[in-house]
Amino acid sequence: MNSLWLLVGVVLIAVGFGLWRKWSDGRLREDSTESEVMDSLLSVHSTPGAPEGQQQFDAQTLGILLGSQATLVQFSSAFCQPCRSARLLLANLADDLPGVTFVELDAEGHLDLVQTLHIRRTPTIFLLDSAGNIKKRAVGLPRKSEVVAALADVV
Amino acid sequence: MEAPRDAAEEHQRLNAESFGRDGIDPRGPRFSAAITSVVLAAALLAVPSSSSGSQTVAVVLVVFQTLVFGFATFRGLDAHLYGRIFRSVVAPRLGPPAELEDQAPPRFSQLVGFLFMVVALLGFFFGILWIAQIAIGFALAAALLNAVFNYCLGCEMYLLGARIRART
Numbered sequence: 455m456n457s458l459w460l461l462v463g464v465v466l467i468a469v470g471f472g473l474w475r476k477w478s479d480g481r482l483r484e485d486s487t488e489s490e491v492m493d494s495l496l497s498v499h500s501t502p503g504a505p506e507g508q509q510q511f512d513a514q515t516l517g518i519l520l521g522s523q524a525t526l527v528q529f530s531s532a533f534c535q536p537c538r539s540a541r542l543l544l545a546n547l548a549d550d551l552p553g554v555t556f557v558e559l560d561a562e563g564h565l566d567l568v569q570t571l572h573i574r575r576t577p578t579i580f581l582l583d584s585a586g587n588i589k590k591r592a593v594g595l596p597r598k599s600e601v602v603a604a605l606a607d608v609v
Numbered sequence: 610m611e612a613p614r615d616a617a618e619e620h621q622r623l624n625a626e627s628f629g630r631d632g633i634d635p636r637g638p639r640f641s642a643a644i645t646s647v648v649l650a651a652a653l654l655a656v657p658s659s660s661s662g663s664q665t666v667a668v669v670l671v672v673f674q675t676l677v678f679g680f681a682t683f684r685g686l687d688a689h690l691y692g693r694i695f696r697s698v699v700a701p702r703l704g705p706p707a708e709l710e711d712q713a714p715p716r717f718s719q720l721v722g723f724l725f726m727v728v729a730l731l732g733f734f735f736g737i738l739w740i741a742q743i744a745i746g747f748a749l750a751a752a753l754l755n756a757v758f759n760y761c762l763g764c765e766m767y768l769l770g771a772r773i774r775a776r777t
Contacts, residue, residue, distance in 0.1 A: 458654065535710065
């Protein structure tokens, strides 16, 4: 292989990937997990009376106390640069907004959930409504204004 | 070698506040990643396009980078050669950092870099140059992402590894 072309290719790919990540990182999106995944999630953490067609976190199984209005769930890991900033941001938001709770879970300690929810990197943040249904997902350090707007939609 | 005393004390105090004694200046790993990028780019360019060409320069550069990654991985970031250059030469001219960060993620990324270097050396050893080129290329991409965008690509390998281990 010609090393010069390889070097040019690596630099272009790295810069392109970096720019794409910079653009997409932390954006809150509608959660697009497939319905079959939902079924397996519900069977892993079966919740009686869960509404059809929506994913739900079983608060009891996870040891989570759901907020009366909304819950922010952050999956973190031991080797994660932006997890600390994400935690500070979300914990502060939860402190300021009544009825909003922030929960941080260690991804390694919940690998079954990591698999069913297709979590590939940390931090991954879920916004849950008062019943524990997943409304939004963000991968990477979220943006404060987006989280505030999304919380306003749910509350 | 040593940073001015008051800067060193300030550094210690900030450390103690947020991370016990483990906090590091986040600009250190980025500086290290920039030097790593230069070394790996040079190593990549030095790989001959056929196995009849001389590999000496490329092998020396990769061995050197392997040692840098290895010391940082197994002896801690205090033993990182580029990190030492940052602390003794660069940091005193920059002033104290705005905030500190945990040293576990960058240290883990040095392990990932070390493993790529081992693969590259195996490629050289067995004369399969494209394996060396690919391994150096991946490590270079990760180092560039760290230096330019402050992304720790190596850190993401951790969760992916944990997922694979859980499945098997």
